[in-house]
Amino acid sequence: GALVYQYPRRTICKSGTSMRMECQAVGFQATSVAWYRQSPQKTFELIALSTVNSAIKYEQNFTQEKFPISHPNLSFSSMTVLNAYLEDRGLYLCGARDWGGQDTQYFGPGTRLLVL
Amino acid sequence: GDQVEQSPSALSLHEGTGSALRCNFTTTMRAVQWFRKNSRGSLINLFYLASGTKENGRLKSAFDSKERYSTLHIRDAQLEDSGTYFCAAEVGGKLIFGQGTKLSIKP
Numbered sequence: 001g002a003l004v005y006q007y008p009r010r011t012i013c014k015s016g017t018s019m020r021m022e023c024q025a026v027g028f029q030a031t032s033v034a035w036y037r038q039s040p041q042k043t044f045e046l047i048a049l050s051t052v053n054s055a056i057k058y059e060q061n062f063t064q065e066k067f068p069i070s071h072p073n074l075s076f077s078s079m080t081v082l083n084a085y086l087e088d089r090g091l092y093l094c095g096a097r098d099w100g101g102q103d104t105q106y107f108g109p110g111t112r113l114l115v116l
Numbered sequence: 117g118d119q120v121e122q123s124p125s126a127l128s129l130h131e132g133t134g135s136a137l138r139c140n141f142t143t144t145m146r147a148v149q150w151f152r153k154n155s156r157g158s159l160i161n162l163f164y165l166a167s168g169t170k171e172n173g174r175l176k177s178a179f180d181s182k183e184r185y186s187t188l189h190i191r192d193a194q195l196e197d198s199g200t201y202f203c204a205a206e207v208g209g210k211l212i213f214g215q216g217t218k219l220s221i222k223p
Contacts (some may be wrong), residue, residue: 004180043202044213051209059210089158095211103147103166105204105211107159 002028004096006108010054011075013084019038020080023094029074030096034105036107047092048075051099081113091116119143120205124213130222132214133176134191137217139185139203147206148179148186152199153216162188193221 005024013019023033033053036044048058058064071077077096077101081088091112097105121140129135141146150162163170165179165186174193179186184204198221204211 036211036213043215044204044211046210046212049210074174090126093159103206104161104164105149105206107151109156109158111159 002026002098002106004094004106004108004112006028006092006094008111009109010076010112010114012114012116013083016083016095018078018080018082019084019113020078021094021113023096023108024080025030025075025096025106028096028098028106030077031074031099032097033069033071033077034095035069035077036093036095037090038093038110039087042090046092047079050054056060084113084115086115119207120203120214121158122203122213122218126218128220128222129193131188131194132192134189135195136190137165137188137201137203137219138177139186139205139214141186143207144181144184145205145207145212146181148177149204149206149211150177150186150188151202151204152197153202154199162201170181190219193219195221197221199200 003026007110034049035047047062050056091110093110094108147166151159162219163177176189201217204216
């Protein structure tokens, strides 16, 4: 079956430092990978969508300078939260799909980021 | 503004009963997905619909892109159904999530 793993599951970083999180797709080709954030008391908010052979598209309020994303192959993606501050805390989800197969987007369990 | 409005925000059911969750969309969506967030925080895929209805056990979902809504029906609710349910509508290749419905099942 299709699975998405995320690492780490939980992390704590000091304010002003950076934190990298990874996403691994297993059992299907992650043609596109979307990164979401769920801030406390809020729903999931799209950060950016990365599709193989296309430029990464960032949503309003999110920038490449703050959340650089790498999507080097059809099974892996990473995102870094640069210069993290309190407002960056939350659950970061990676959602991957295979445009050539079913359209269902599969989600990893998320990386929970705490900023001190 | 918000493109996905999910209701209710919270729902309490007795075991064996049922109810429905609903998501209204402010624009035409290509498809909708329904998820349940389990106790470990993982999003569990329930349904993906581009149109029509799908049923899986005690769950049934419908999506009407023209009328801009989707529903998730739960029947014969069990304790393990507790959790937060999200709808997410697809537009332009991305998912827009509803606010979630916190479902509590009482014995």
